[in-house]
Protein backbone atom coordinates (compact mmCIF):
# COMPACT_ATOMS: atom_id res chain seq x y z
CA UNK A 415 0.00 0.00 0.00
CA UNK A 416 1.36 3.40 -1.01
CA UNK A 417 0.34 5.46 2.05
CA UNK A 418 2.24 8.55 0.97
CA UNK A 419 0.22 8.58 -2.24
CA UNK A 420 -3.07 8.33 -0.36
CA UNK A 421 -1.99 11.18 1.87
CA UNK A 422 -0.89 13.26 -1.12
CA UNK A 423 -4.21 12.81 -2.92
CA UNK A 424 -6.23 13.39 0.25
CA UNK A 425 -4.33 16.55 1.14
CA UNK A 426 -4.55 17.81 -2.41
CA UNK A 427 -8.32 17.40 -2.43
CA UNK A 428 -8.73 19.01 0.98
CA UNK A 429 -6.57 21.92 -0.14
CA UNK A 430 -8.86 22.34 -3.12
CA UNK A 431 -11.77 22.58 -0.69
CA UNK A 432 -9.98 25.22 1.35
CA UNK A 433 -9.38 27.27 -1.77
CA UNK A 434 -13.08 27.23 -2.58
CA UNK A 435 -14.32 27.63 0.98
CA UNK A 436 -17.15 29.91 -0.04
CA UNK A 437 -18.79 27.56 -2.46
CA UNK A 438 -18.00 24.35 -0.62
CA UNK A 439 -19.10 25.31 2.88
CA UNK A 440 -21.03 28.56 2.96
CA UNK A 441 -23.24 27.90 -0.03
CA UNK A 442 -24.79 24.75 1.52
CA UNK A 443 -25.29 26.53 4.83
CA UNK A 444 -27.15 29.31 3.10
CA UNK A 445 -29.30 26.95 1.07
CA UNK A 446 -30.11 24.91 4.17
CA UNK A 447 -31.16 28.04 6.01
CA UNK A 448 -33.40 28.88 3.07
CA UNK A 449 -35.01 25.44 3.24
CA UNK A 450 -35.77 26.09 6.87
CA UNK A 451 -37.26 29.45 6.18
CA UNK A 452 -39.33 28.25 3.23
CA UNK A 453 -40.37 24.77 4.35
CA UNK A 454 -40.18 25.24 8.08
CA UNK A 455 -42.03 28.52 8.19
CA UNK A 456 -44.39 28.16 5.26
CA UNK A 457 -45.35 24.51 5.48
CA UNK A 458 -44.59 24.19 9.17
CA UNK A 459 -47.32 26.77 9.72
CA UNK A 460 -49.86 24.29 8.32
CA UNK A 461 -48.37 20.96 9.42
CA UNK A 462 -47.49 21.55 13.01
CA UNK A 463 -46.38 18.08 13.92
CA UNK A 464 -45.48 14.79 12.34
CA UNK A 465 -45.92 11.86 14.71
CA UNK A 466 -45.28 14.07 17.69
CA UNK A 467 -42.22 15.87 16.31
CA UNK A 468 -42.40 19.51 15.23
CA UNK A 469 -42.26 19.86 11.44
CA UNK A 470 -39.12 21.99 11.60
CA UNK A 471 -37.30 19.31 13.58
CA UNK A 472 -38.78 16.56 11.42
CA UNK A 473 -37.12 17.84 8.24
CA UNK A 474 -33.63 18.21 9.76
CA UNK A 475 -32.43 14.63 9.04
CA UNK A 476 -33.80 14.85 5.49
CA UNK A 477 -32.05 18.16 4.90
CA UNK A 478 -28.75 16.80 6.12
CA UNK A 479 -29.12 13.74 3.88
CA UNK A 480 -30.00 15.95 0.94
CA UNK A 481 -26.78 17.93 1.33
CA UNK A 482 -24.72 14.88 2.21
CA UNK A 483 -25.81 12.98 -0.89
CA UNK A 484 -25.52 15.76 -3.41
CA UNK A 485 -22.23 17.05 -2.02
CA UNK A 486 -20.60 13.64 -1.71
CA UNK A 487 -21.44 12.97 -5.34
CA UNK A 488 -20.36 16.36 -6.65
CA UNK A 489 -17.11 16.45 -4.62
CA UNK A 490 -15.96 13.01 -5.62
CA UNK A 491 -17.10 13.18 -9.24
CA UNK A 492 -15.49 16.55 -9.75
CA UNK A 493 -12.33 15.46 -7.95
CA UNK A 494 -11.59 12.65 -10.38
CA UNK A 495 -13.18 14.20 -13.46
CA UNK A 496 -11.07 17.34 -13.32
CA UNK A 497 -7.66 15.67 -13.77
CA UNK A 498 -9.11 13.81 -16.74
CA UNK A 499 -10.34 17.09 -18.15
CA UNK A 500 -7.10 19.02 -17.66
CA UNK A 501 -4.85 16.06 -18.50
CA UNK A 502 -3.08 15.95 -15.14
CA UNK A 503 -4.39 12.40 -14.78
CA UNK A 504 -1.18 11.33 -16.56
CA UNK A 505 0.59 11.67 -13.26
CA UNK A 506 -1.86 9.44 -11.43
CA UNK A 507 -1.61 6.84 -14.18
CA UNK A 508 2.16 6.81 -14.27
CA UNK A 509 2.54 6.71 -10.46
CA UNK A 510 3.08 3.52 -8.50
CA UNK A 511 -0.48 3.60 -7.20
CA UNK A 512 -3.32 1.22 -7.81
CA UNK A 513 -6.98 2.12 -8.03
CA UNK A 514 -7.33 1.29 -4.35
CA UNK A 515 -5.12 4.17 -3.28
CA UNK A 516 -6.72 6.52 -5.77
CA UNK A 517 -10.18 5.61 -4.48
CA UNK A 518 -9.22 5.92 -0.81
CA UNK A 519 -7.64 9.32 -1.46
CA UNK A 520 -10.44 10.84 -3.53
CA UNK A 521 -13.39 9.17 -1.82
CA UNK A 522 -11.88 9.74 1.61
CA UNK A 523 -11.47 13.44 0.94
CA UNK A 524 -14.94 13.80 -0.58
CA UNK A 525 -16.53 11.95 2.32
CA UNK A 526 -14.60 13.99 4.92
CA UNK A 527 -15.75 17.15 3.30
CA UNK A 528 -19.38 15.97 3.29
CA UNK A 529 -19.14 14.98 6.95
CA UNK A 530 -17.83 18.40 7.90
CA UNK A 531 -20.68 19.86 5.92
CA UNK A 532 -23.20 17.58 7.65
CA UNK A 533 -21.93 18.74 11.03
CA UNK A 534 -22.22 22.37 9.97
CA UNK A 535 -25.76 21.87 8.74
CA UNK A 536 -26.69 20.11 11.94
CA UNK A 537 -25.34 23.04 13.91
CA UNK A 538 -27.15 25.51 11.66
CA UNK A 539 -30.37 23.56 12.13
CA UNK A 540 -29.84 23.77 15.88
CA UNK A 541 -30.23 27.52 15.57
CA UNK A 542 -33.73 27.14 14.13
CA UNK A 543 -35.22 24.20 16.01
CA UNK A 544 -34.48 22.31 19.23
CA UNK A 545 -32.65 19.12 18.30
CA UNK A 546 -32.63 15.80 20.05
CA UNK A 547 -30.64 12.82 18.89
CA UNK A 548 -31.85 9.57 20.36
CA UNK A 549 -29.05 7.37 19.02
CA UNK A 550 -25.99 9.53 18.31
CA UNK A 551 -23.73 6.61 17.39
CA UNK A 552 -26.17 5.12 14.95
CA UNK A 553 -26.65 8.59 13.53
CA UNK A 554 -22.91 8.95 13.05
CA UNK A 555 -22.76 5.50 11.52
CA UNK A 556 -25.42 6.43 8.98
CA UNK A 557 -23.65 9.67 8.22
CA UNK A 558 -20.33 8.03 7.57
CA UNK A 559 -21.76 5.14 5.60
CA UNK A 560 -23.82 7.46 3.44
CA UNK A 561 -20.96 9.90 2.86
CA UNK A 562 -18.63 7.09 1.87
CA UNK A 563 -21.01 5.23 -0.40
CA UNK A 564 -22.22 8.30 -2.24
CA UNK A 565 -18.69 9.62 -2.61
CA UNK A 566 -17.88 6.27 -4.16
CA UNK A 567 -20.91 6.65 -6.41
CA UNK A 568 -19.70 10.14 -7.33
CA UNK A 569 -16.26 8.76 -8.11
CA UNK A 570 -17.83 6.30 -10.54
CA UNK A 571 -19.77 9.09 -12.23
CA UNK A 572 -16.57 11.15 -12.49
CA UNK A 573 -14.77 8.26 -14.13
CA UNK A 574 -17.64 7.54 -16.50
CA UNK A 575 -18.27 11.16 -17.53
CA UNK A 576 -16.35 12.41 -20.53
CA UNK A 577 -17.89 15.86 -20.57
CA UNK A 578 -19.37 18.33 -18.12
CA UNK A 579 -22.96 17.56 -19.14
CA UNK A 580 -22.59 13.92 -18.19
CA UNK A 581 -21.04 14.99 -14.91
CA UNK A 582 -24.24 16.86 -14.04
CA UNK A 583 -26.65 14.45 -15.68
CA UNK A 584 -27.05 11.73 -13.06
CA UNK A 585 -27.07 14.03 -10.02
CA UNK A 586 -29.61 16.27 -11.70
CA UNK A 587 -31.90 13.72 -13.34
CA UNK A 588 -31.75 10.89 -10.85
CA UNK A 589 -30.30 11.77 -7.48
CA UNK A 590 -32.02 15.08 -6.78
CA UNK A 591 -35.52 13.75 -7.66
CA UNK A 592 -34.91 10.62 -5.60
CA UNK A 593 -33.87 12.70 -2.62
CA UNK A 594 -36.80 15.09 -2.89
CA UNK A 595 -39.22 12.20 -3.32
CA UNK A 596 -37.51 10.16 -0.63
CA UNK A 597 -39.32 11.70 2.27
CA UNK A 598 -36.97 14.55 3.15
CA UNK A 599 -39.90 16.83 3.77
CA UNK A 600 -42.70 14.40 4.60
CA UNK A 601 -43.39 11.02 6.07
CA UNK A 602 -44.35 8.26 3.65
CA UNK A 603 -47.41 7.61 5.78
CA UNK A 604 -48.75 10.97 4.64
CA UNK A 605 -49.09 9.68 1.08
CA UNK A 606 -51.92 7.74 -0.57
CA UNK A 607 -51.46 3.93 -0.55
CA UNK A 608 -50.50 3.91 -4.24
CA UNK A 609 -47.72 6.46 -3.80
CA UNK A 610 -46.62 4.76 -0.62
CA UNK A 611 -45.97 1.63 -2.67
CA UNK A 612 -44.12 3.61 -5.35
CA UNK A 613 -42.01 5.32 -2.72
CA UNK A 614 -40.84 1.96 -1.42
CA UNK A 615 -38.84 1.54 -4.63
CA UNK A 616 -36.87 4.67 -3.87
CA UNK A 617 -33.62 3.65 -2.16
CA UNK A 618 -33.09 7.10 -0.73
CA UNK A 619 -36.25 6.71 1.33
CA UNK A 620 -34.56 3.94 3.30
CA UNK A 621 -31.59 6.15 4.01
CA UNK A 622 -33.60 9.09 5.22
CA UNK A 623 -35.93 6.90 7.20
CA UNK A 624 -33.08 5.17 9.01
CA UNK A 625 -31.28 8.42 9.61
CA UNK A 626 -34.41 10.05 10.95
CA UNK A 627 -34.95 7.09 13.23
CA UNK A 628 -31.58 7.75 14.87
CA UNK A 629 -32.91 11.21 15.79
CA UNK A 630 -36.53 10.67 16.77
CA UNK A 631 -37.14 6.93 16.59
CA UNK A 632 -39.57 7.65 13.78
CA UNK A 633 -39.25 5.55 10.64
CA UNK A 634 -41.10 4.59 7.47
CA UNK A 635 -39.24 1.29 7.33
CA UNK A 636 -37.32 -0.60 9.97
CA UNK A 637 -33.78 0.54 10.74
CA UNK A 638 -32.35 -2.88 9.91
CA UNK A 639 -33.74 -2.65 6.39
CA UNK A 640 -32.34 0.86 6.05
CA UNK A 641 -28.92 -0.32 7.07
CA UNK A 642 -29.10 -3.27 4.72
CA UNK A 643 -29.99 -1.01 1.79
CA UNK A 644 -27.09 1.35 2.37
CA UNK A 645 -24.63 -1.50 2.86
CA UNK A 646 -25.92 -3.08 -0.34
CA UNK A 647 -25.46 0.18 -2.20
CA UNK A 648 -21.94 0.51 -0.84
CA UNK A 649 -21.14 -3.03 -1.96
CA UNK A 650 -22.55 -2.35 -5.44
CA UNK A 651 -20.41 0.79 -5.80
CA UNK A 652 -17.34 -1.10 -4.65
CA UNK A 653 -18.01 -3.80 -7.23
CA UNK A 654 -18.24 -1.21 -10.00
CA UNK A 655 -15.03 0.46 -8.85
CA UNK A 656 -13.32 -2.92 -8.79
CA UNK A 657 -14.49 -3.51 -12.36
CA UNK A 658 -13.17 -0.09 -13.42
CA UNK A 659 -9.90 -0.99 -11.80
CA UNK A 660 -9.72 -4.29 -13.66
CA UNK A 661 -10.49 -2.86 -17.07
CA UNK A 662 -9.01 0.64 -16.82
CA UNK A 663 -12.38 1.74 -18.22
CA UNK A 664 -12.51 5.37 -19.35
CA UNK A 665 -9.22 6.24 -17.68
CA UNK A 666 -6.65 4.50 -19.80
CA UNK A 667 -6.26 3.94 -23.48
CA UNK B 668 26.48 -2.52 -21.18
CA UNK B 669 23.60 -3.18 -18.81
CA UNK B 670 20.03 -2.93 -20.07
CA UNK B 671 17.63 -0.97 -17.89
CA UNK B 672 14.56 -0.87 -20.12
CA UNK B 673 13.85 -3.75 -22.41
CA UNK B 674 11.05 -3.36 -24.93
CA UNK B 675 10.08 -6.57 -26.67
CA UNK B 676 7.81 -6.80 -29.70
CA UNK B 677 5.59 -4.03 -28.44
CA UNK B 678 2.46 -3.23 -30.43
CA UNK B 679 -0.37 -0.86 -29.68
CA UNK B 680 -3.69 -0.63 -31.44
CA UNK B 681 -5.90 2.18 -30.15
CA UNK B 682 -9.60 1.63 -29.49
CA UNK B 683 -10.50 3.11 -32.87
CA UNK B 684 -8.44 0.41 -34.59
CA UNK B 685 -5.44 2.58 -35.38
CA UNK B 686 -2.12 0.81 -34.95
CA UNK B 687 0.28 3.32 -33.42
CA UNK B 688 3.10 0.91 -32.56
CA UNK B 689 4.17 -1.99 -34.73
CA UNK B 690 6.33 -4.62 -33.15
CA UNK B 691 8.83 -2.29 -31.54
CA UNK B 692 11.85 -3.81 -29.81
CA UNK B 693 14.53 -1.76 -28.09
CA UNK B 694 17.01 -2.15 -25.27
CA UNK B 695 17.83 1.02 -23.41
CA UNK B 696 21.15 0.98 -21.61
CA UNK B 697 21.66 2.08 -18.05
CA UNK B 698 22.99 5.61 -17.87
CA UNK B 699 22.62 6.57 -21.51
CA UNK B 700 20.75 9.38 -23.17
CA UNK B 701 18.71 8.07 -26.06
CA UNK B 702 16.84 10.40 -28.37
CA UNK B 703 13.79 9.31 -30.31
CA UNK B 704 13.25 11.20 -33.51
CA UNK B 705 10.40 10.93 -35.93
CA UNK B 706 7.73 12.97 -37.70
CA UNK B 707 4.42 13.90 -36.06
CA UNK B 708 2.31 10.85 -35.37
CA UNK B 709 5.24 8.44 -35.56
CA UNK B 710 4.29 6.87 -32.22
CA UNK B 711 6.96 8.36 -29.94
CA UNK B 712 4.51 9.52 -27.29
CA UNK B 713 2.59 6.26 -27.52
CA UNK B 714 5.78 4.31 -26.89
CA UNK B 715 6.69 6.42 -23.86
CA UNK B 716 3.15 6.37 -22.50
CA UNK B 717 3.07 2.61 -22.71
CA UNK B 718 6.27 2.20 -20.74
CA UNK B 719 5.02 4.65 -18.10
CA UNK B 720 1.65 2.91 -17.69
CA UNK B 721 -0.60 5.52 -19.26
CA UNK B 722 -1.43 3.43 -22.30
CA UNK B 723 -2.09 -0.29 -22.13
CA UNK B 724 -0.01 -2.28 -24.61
CA UNK B 725 -1.86 -4.51 -27.07
CA UNK B 726 0.97 -6.97 -27.50
CA UNK B 727 4.50 -7.46 -26.35
CA UNK B 728 6.29 -6.88 -23.10
CA UNK B 729 8.34 -4.19 -21.41
CA UNK B 730 10.80 -4.88 -18.60
CA UNK B 731 12.15 -2.07 -16.46
CA UNK B 732 15.14 -3.06 -14.38
CA UNK B 733 14.20 -6.66 -15.12
CA UNK B 734 10.62 -6.30 -13.89
CA UNK B 735 7.44 -6.45 -15.92
CA UNK B 736 5.72 -3.05 -16.19
CA UNK B 737 2.27 -4.58 -15.66
CA UNK B 738 2.80 -7.33 -13.11
CA UNK B 739 5.33 -5.32 -11.13
CA UNK B 740 4.04 -1.84 -11.82
CA UNK B 741 4.81 -0.48 -8.36
CA UNK B 742 8.47 -1.36 -8.65
CA UNK B 743 8.88 -0.19 -12.24
CA UNK B 744 6.95 3.04 -11.94
CA UNK B 745 8.82 4.13 -8.81
CA UNK B 746 11.95 4.16 -10.94
CA UNK B 747 10.47 6.31 -13.67
CA UNK B 748 9.90 10.03 -13.98
CA UNK B 749 7.86 11.39 -16.87
CA UNK B 750 7.70 14.84 -18.39
CA UNK B 751 4.72 14.76 -20.75
CA UNK B 752 4.57 16.46 -24.10
CA UNK B 753 1.53 18.54 -23.25
CA UNK B 754 1.79 21.30 -20.67
CA UNK B 755 -0.70 19.77 -18.27
CA UNK B 756 -0.67 21.29 -14.82
CA UNK B 757 -3.02 22.22 -12.06
CA UNK B 758 -3.95 25.89 -12.15
CA UNK B 759 -4.44 27.00 -8.58
CA UNK B 760 -1.91 25.02 -6.63
CA UNK B 761 1.42 26.52 -5.66
CA UNK B 762 4.65 25.42 -7.30
CA UNK B 763 6.08 23.97 -4.12
CA UNK B 764 2.85 22.15 -3.23
CA UNK B 765 2.52 20.50 -6.61
CA UNK B 766 6.09 19.20 -6.58
CA UNK B 767 5.58 17.88 -3.03
CA UNK B 768 2.36 16.24 -4.22
CA UNK B 769 4.22 14.40 -6.98
CA UNK B 770 6.78 13.11 -4.52
CA UNK B 771 4.05 11.76 -2.26
CA UNK B 772 2.23 10.18 -5.17
CA UNK B 773 5.34 8.21 -6.00
CA UNK B 774 5.51 6.87 -2.47
CA UNK B 775 8.37 8.90 -1.07
CA UNK B 776 8.44 10.49 2.39
CA UNK B 777 8.34 14.30 2.33
CA UNK B 778 11.73 15.95 1.86
CA UNK B 779 11.44 19.74 1.57
CA UNK B 780 15.21 20.18 1.32
CA UNK B 781 15.37 17.97 -1.75
CA UNK B 782 12.47 19.76 -3.37
CA UNK B 783 14.17 23.07 -2.69
CA UNK B 784 17.26 21.75 -4.45
CA UNK B 785 15.31 20.72 -7.55
CA UNK B 786 13.49 24.03 -7.70
CA UNK B 787 16.75 25.90 -7.38
CA UNK B 788 18.38 23.78 -10.09
CA UNK B 789 15.54 24.60 -12.42
CA UNK B 790 15.48 28.30 -11.48
CA UNK B 791 12.00 28.01 -10.02
CA UNK B 792 12.80 28.68 -6.37
CA UNK B 793 11.72 32.33 -6.63
CA UNK B 794 8.36 31.14 -7.87
CA UNK B 795 7.79 28.50 -5.22
CA UNK B 796 4.71 30.18 -3.73
CA UNK B 797 3.24 31.24 -7.04
CA UNK B 798 0.10 29.67 -8.32
CA UNK B 799 0.92 27.55 -11.33
CA UNK B 800 -1.31 29.48 -13.68
CA UNK B 801 0.79 32.58 -13.12
CA UNK B 802 3.87 30.89 -14.61
CA UNK B 803 5.04 31.37 -18.17
CA UNK B 804 5.03 28.46 -20.61
CA UNK B 805 8.74 27.84 -20.23
CA UNK B 806 8.42 27.91 -16.44
CA UNK B 807 5.57 25.40 -16.60
CA UNK B 808 7.75 23.14 -18.70
CA UNK B 809 10.46 23.31 -16.04
CA UNK B 810 7.86 22.74 -13.35
CA UNK B 811 6.87 19.52 -15.09
CA UNK B 812 10.52 18.50 -15.04
CA UNK B 813 10.68 19.31 -11.31
CA UNK B 814 7.62 17.16 -10.70
CA UNK B 815 9.14 14.30 -12.66
CA UNK B 816 12.35 14.55 -10.63
CA UNK B 817 10.58 14.93 -7.28
CA UNK B 818 10.83 11.25 -6.41
CA UNK B 819 14.47 10.82 -7.44
CA UNK B 820 13.83 8.56 -10.45
CA UNK B 821 16.62 6.60 -12.07
CA UNK B 822 14.94 6.71 -15.50
CA UNK B 823 13.63 9.93 -16.93
CA UNK B 824 11.35 10.24 -19.95
CA UNK B 825 11.29 13.65 -21.55
CA UNK B 826 8.65 14.00 -24.24
CA UNK B 827 9.70 17.05 -26.22
CA UNK B 828 11.12 18.85 -23.19
CA UNK B 829 12.22 21.89 -25.13
CA UNK B 830 9.19 22.51 -27.31
CA UNK B 831 8.35 26.18 -27.01
CA UNK B 832 11.43 26.95 -24.96
CA UNK B 833 13.74 29.75 -26.03
CA UNK B 834 17.27 29.05 -27.24
CA UNK B 835 19.04 30.12 -24.07
CA UNK B 836 16.74 28.16 -21.83
CA UNK B 837 17.08 25.17 -24.11
CA UNK B 838 20.81 25.18 -23.56
CA UNK B 839 20.19 25.47 -19.80
CA UNK B 840 18.00 22.42 -20.01
CA UNK B 841 20.64 20.49 -21.86
CA UNK B 842 22.92 21.28 -18.95
CA UNK B 843 20.33 20.00 -16.50
CA UNK B 844 19.94 16.84 -18.57
CA UNK B 845 23.67 16.33 -18.78
CA UNK B 846 24.02 16.83 -15.03
CA UNK B 847 21.32 14.23 -14.49
CA UNK B 848 23.14 11.79 -16.70
CA UNK B 849 26.31 12.46 -14.72
CA UNK B 850 24.42 11.43 -11.60
CA UNK B 851 23.52 8.14 -13.26
CA UNK B 852 20.00 8.81 -14.52
CA UNK B 853 19.03 7.11 -17.78
CA UNK B 854 17.29 9.56 -20.09
CA UNK B 855 14.93 8.91 -22.96
CA UNK B 856 13.88 12.00 -24.83
CA UNK B 857 11.89 12.77 -27.92
CA UNK B 858 12.50 15.86 -29.92
CA UNK B 859 11.93 17.54 -33.22
CA UNK B 860 15.08 19.59 -32.82
CA UNK B 861 17.74 17.48 -34.36
CA UNK B 862 20.51 19.68 -33.06
CA UNK B 863 19.22 18.75 -29.64
CA UNK B 864 19.72 15.06 -30.27
CA UNK B 865 23.05 15.85 -31.85
CA UNK B 866 24.11 17.89 -28.85
CA UNK B 867 23.18 15.58 -25.99
CA UNK B 868 22.24 12.07 -27.08
CA UNK B 869 24.46 9.00 -27.01
CA UNK B 870 22.14 7.02 -29.22
CA UNK B 871 19.46 7.93 -31.67
CA UNK B 872 16.31 6.01 -32.52
CA UNK B 873 14.25 6.95 -35.53
CA UNK B 874 10.55 6.14 -35.61
CA UNK B 875 8.08 6.50 -38.38
CA UNK B 876 4.55 5.18 -38.77
CA UNK B 877 4.72 3.18 -35.56
CA UNK B 878 7.95 1.44 -36.43
CA UNK B 879 11.37 1.89 -34.98
CA UNK B 880 13.32 1.92 -38.22
CA UNK B 881 16.76 2.47 -36.76
CA UNK B 882 18.70 2.67 -33.52
CA UNK B 883 22.33 3.61 -33.67
CA UNK B 884 25.11 5.29 -31.74
CA UNK B 885 25.00 8.92 -32.67
CA UNK B 886 28.58 9.02 -33.87
CA UNK B 887 28.26 5.76 -35.78
CA UNK B 888 25.04 6.92 -37.36
CA UNK B 889 26.56 10.12 -38.54
CA UNK B 890 29.57 8.24 -39.75
CA UNK B 891 27.62 5.55 -41.49
CA UNK B 892 25.06 7.69 -43.19
CA UNK B 893 27.00 10.87 -43.27
CA UNK B 894 27.97 12.30 -46.60
CA UNK B 895 31.02 14.48 -46.54
CA UNK B 896 31.56 17.37 -48.80
CA UNK B 897 34.83 18.80 -50.00
CA UNK B 898 34.65 22.42 -51.01
CA UNK B 899 37.36 23.96 -53.12
CA UNK B 900 37.87 27.71 -53.49
CA UNK B 901 39.19 28.18 -56.99
CA UNK B 902 41.87 30.67 -57.99
CA UNK B 903 40.13 31.54 -61.24
CA UNK B 904 36.43 31.29 -62.01
CA UNK B 905 35.31 28.46 -64.27
CA UNK B 906 32.68 28.95 -66.97
CA UNK B 907 31.66 25.31 -67.09
CA UNK B 908 32.88 22.04 -65.72
CA UNK B 909 35.48 20.50 -68.03
CA UNK B 910 34.12 17.29 -69.59
CA UNK B 911 36.94 15.32 -68.09
CA UNK B 912 35.71 16.05 -64.57
CA UNK B 913 32.12 14.98 -65.22
CA UNK B 914 32.65 11.51 -63.80
CA UNK B 915 33.16 13.04 -60.39
CA UNK B 916 30.15 14.10 -58.33
CA UNK B 917 30.93 17.78 -58.67
CA UNK B 918 28.87 20.92 -58.40
CA UNK B 919 30.04 24.28 -59.67
CA UNK B 920 28.74 27.37 -57.91
CA UNK B 921 27.01 30.02 -60.03
CA UNK B 922 29.91 32.45 -59.68
CA UNK B 923 32.22 29.67 -60.87
CA UNK B 924 34.52 30.11 -57.90
CA UNK B 925 33.59 27.08 -55.79
CA UNK B 926 33.59 23.40 -56.55
CA UNK B 927 31.68 21.10 -54.21
CA UNK B 928 32.56 17.43 -54.22
CA UNK B 929 30.24 15.02 -52.36
CA UNK B 930 31.54 11.66 -51.27
CA UNK B 931 30.60 8.80 -49.05
CA UNK B 932 32.82 8.26 -46.04
CA UNK B 933 31.84 4.59 -46.00
CA UNK B 934 32.86 3.99 -49.64
CA UNK B 935 35.82 1.82 -50.64
CA UNK B 936 37.68 4.91 -51.61
CA UNK B 937 36.76 8.55 -51.30
CA UNK B 938 37.95 9.45 -54.77
CA UNK B 939 39.67 12.56 -53.50
CA UNK B 940 43.09 11.64 -54.82
CA UNK B 941 41.86 11.01 -58.35
CA UNK B 942 39.86 14.19 -58.24
CA UNK B 943 42.86 16.25 -57.19
CA UNK B 944 44.98 14.56 -59.86
CA UNK B 945 42.37 15.34 -62.49
CA UNK B 946 42.16 18.94 -61.36
CA UNK B 947 45.90 19.37 -61.69
CA UNK B 948 45.85 17.79 -65.09
CA UNK B 949 43.19 20.31 -66.17
CA UNK B 950 45.25 23.12 -64.72
CA UNK B 951 42.60 24.16 -62.22
CA UNK B 952 44.24 25.67 -59.16
CA UNK B 953 42.60 26.27 -55.83
CA UNK B 954 43.40 28.55 -52.99
CA UNK B 955 41.71 26.73 -50.13
CA UNK B 956 39.73 23.63 -49.33
CA UNK B 957 37.46 22.54 -46.51
CA UNK B 958 35.24 19.58 -45.68
CA UNK B 959 31.82 19.51 -44.07
CA UNK B 960 29.81 16.61 -42.73
CA UNK B 961 26.04 16.36 -43.14
CA UNK B 962 24.07 17.00 -39.99
CA UNK B 963 21.75 14.56 -38.29
CA UNK B 964 18.90 16.56 -39.67
CA UNK B 965 19.86 15.73 -43.22
CA UNK B 966 20.37 12.11 -42.30
CA UNK B 967 17.01 11.98 -40.62
CA UNK B 968 15.11 13.59 -43.47
CA UNK B 969 16.73 11.14 -45.84
CA UNK B 970 15.82 8.15 -43.67
CA UNK B 971 12.21 9.12 -43.32
CA UNK B 972 11.94 9.80 -47.03
CA UNK B 973 13.40 6.43 -47.86
CA UNK B 974 10.87 4.63 -45.69
CA UNK B 975 7.95 6.33 -47.45
Ligand SMILES: Nc1ncnc2c1ncn2[C@@H]1O[C@H](COP(=O)(O)OP(=O)(O)OP(=O)(O)O)[C@@H](O)[C@H]1O
Nearest residue numbers: 667681683685687706707708709710711712713714
Ligand atom coordinates in the same frame (compact mmCIF):
# COMPACT_ATOMS: atom_id res chain seq x y z
N1 LIG C 1 -5.85 8.11 -27.71
C1 LIG C 1 -5.67 7.85 -29.00
N2 LIG C 1 -6.63 7.23 -29.71
C2 LIG C 1 -6.45 6.95 -31.01
N3 LIG C 1 -5.35 7.24 -31.70
C3 LIG C 1 -4.34 7.84 -31.05
C4 LIG C 1 -4.44 8.18 -29.67
N4 LIG C 1 -3.30 8.77 -29.29
C5 LIG C 1 -2.52 8.82 -30.38
N5 LIG C 1 -3.13 8.26 -31.44
C6 LIG C 1 -2.58 8.12 -32.79
O1 LIG C 1 -1.39 7.37 -32.72
C7 LIG C 1 -0.43 7.89 -33.60
C8 LIG C 1 0.87 8.15 -32.86
O2 LIG C 1 0.66 9.22 -31.95
P1 LIG C 1 1.81 9.73 -31.00
O3 LIG C 1 1.21 10.78 -30.13
O4 LIG C 1 2.42 8.56 -30.34
O5 LIG C 1 2.82 10.38 -32.03
P2 LIG C 1 4.17 11.18 -31.77
O6 LIG C 1 5.24 10.45 -32.45
O7 LIG C 1 4.33 11.45 -30.33
O8 LIG C 1 3.86 12.52 -32.54
P3 LIG C 1 4.28 14.05 -32.19
O9 LIG C 1 5.64 14.24 -32.70
O10 LIG C 1 3.28 14.84 -32.96
O11 LIG C 1 4.16 14.22 -30.73
C9 LIG C 1 -1.03 9.12 -34.24
O12 LIG C 1 -1.49 8.79 -35.53
C10 LIG C 1 -2.19 9.47 -33.36
O13 LIG C 1 -3.25 10.02 -34.10
Ligand SMILES: [Mg+2]
Nearest residue numbers: 711712752826
Ligand atom coordinates in the same frame (compact mmCIF):
# COMPACT_ATOMS: atom_id res chain seq x y z
MG1 LIG D 1 4.39 13.06 -29.18
